Amino acid sequence: MWMWFLRLTLSGQYIYYFSPRFVERVKSLAMKIETGCRLHFGLIDLSRESNRVDGGIGLGLKYPGIVIEAEESDILQVQGPKRERAKTAATAVIQEYGLDPVKITIRQTIPPHRGLGWGTQLSLAVGFAVAEINDKKLSTRTMAEVVGRGGTSGIGTAVFSEGGFILDGGHSLDSKSGFLPSAASDVPPPPVLSRLEFPDWHIKIFLPDSVGAHGSDELTVFEEGCPIPIDEVQKLSHIILMKLIPSIAQGDYILFREAINSMQFIGFKKREIKRQPDSLSLVNELQEMGYAAGMSSLGPAVFVISPDPIDIEYDGVKSIDTEASTTGAEFTDR
Template sequence: MPTSPGRLSPPSAITVESPARLHLGFIDPNASLGRSFGSVGLAIDAHSTCLTVRHAPAAAHHGRIDGRIDGGIDGAASVAQRERIEQHLAALHAAFGAGPALDIELHHTPRAHTGLGSGTQLALALGTAFARVRGLDASSADIARVLSRGLRSGIGIHGFDHGGLIVDGGRAAGTLLPPLIARQDFPEAWRVLLIDDTSREGLHGDDEKRGLASLAPFPAYLAAHLSHLVLMRILPAVAERDFAPFADALCDLQQTIGEYFAPVQGGVFASPAVACAIEAVAAEQKAGIGQTSWGPVGFAFVESAQDAERALAAARRVAPGASLNYTIAAARNRGATWRAAAPGQRGADAA
């Protein structure tokens, strides 16, 4: 793993902003045709992760990580998120060696366990900022390996680097991270309505592992069908900016993979309220509908900003519950960004 300092002196504070992603579906969840998983996903311009890492003042060593003094963590949304950051810092210190104490400031992150890839984006943003303020030459793949990301899907890692529509090649024996096999700019005019049921969380951790282990083998003919959908329908439709075949193929992919995961998550959608709202959109206009990862966030792709407003109105009419949050987003055709931040000025560096 490269760890040599860069030629230029590293900045003392770095702000990193990384995109959320939609996981649009697995292609072969349990290697019925040879490689496991394989993912399709899209980086979006909403629900990003933004944080700043800076050298801590010498007199402001607030906590300890694995027996060594480190700086403080401000802005964590929960105790669990703070603990996750502490664990990541411990792993980064172990992999890259001791260095100056660091302060971490979170400006904003998506709600955890909703299908937006918040865990991977937090890890990669933190690791990237850590490496840059330390003057280390570490790639996103290096950081992902240190922090145990990309064990099934590579969408979050490749989306962090490149943005846009991503297809990864899944895992085979000896594969460390799912390889990037296709990346396309997504049409700027197309929009996606996101609906989050804030009363729920998607499967994660040990529950996710048990859920995956409980599923029946994925039929080879369905893996072949999904492969065809991705290669011959979704990717060409995006390349040609042809919305209707994209929407039809995405609905087909989502229905197929959703039915496979339904025994674990309680249906094709994890949230009945989200399902009701998303299906109302599809009843009124052409839309590519589904759920990102384990949800509960559902999505409806539409062809324009005007169509997105119509979709939002339709969803709200049938599912006005207080637990539902709505966002209209576009694709993000670039990866994470970073910039030097002012040292010692907390709260002033959010992107």
């Protein structure tokens, strides 16, 4: 189970990271939690040709991210943007363990429904805020089950714990009934098969003026796009095993670019990106310019990755310069 790693900053604050190393800590009366976000490179197997389904690959990013503050309170209070989602997560943890209420203030959030995993990061951050104020120790996996995340991809829960590049092993069809997004699936997060440090490459996100499928629309994407032909699943698996993972492990940008670019037009990702024509246009243009580029999750967020600075902007399209995360969420006593 992931425990805590303690680091003393130059300012005299103690910051706690998820780590397999254990450090005792006292109950917090007030705290701040900061997360990053994630890029989701794709789901691997939605064919139903074996006893497993899903399987995810993705990357933790330092920003944009969630920043929340929490303190003791006589009643549950949630302030700030997306407070209804946050209140749902807080209530789930309070009711599951019979904990005392807290006051939560959301200072910063991730753009929602853009393919950056805002729901998982917010729900986990709020859930842990409630638990920590109550001195309740939980693993990320357990917390994800309580707040209802990780039922399809395990990337968001894994990068909340440890950052980095993540490959997860999907779910058994003995426990998961079929092709469902995380919001509609109540199974635990999948096992992490591999976690790698990502090369020190530049990353830029473009946010076209649209939103990704969510709610009932997200269910429709899975219903209409699945099952994926097994030959596409096998081709994608080969790209991941023999190109993408080795390229990250060895810092081989040329091989990485070849893998990422080809992954946009195969398997479930091909079905996702066709639903976002503005994102598809950006991806095609960026790839033609020689970059590794793709769409994250259901979009519309487009990512471009390069060993060199990325000096590209598009009129009317917001951009964010970021970098890969090397640690999980930060917990700071206030």
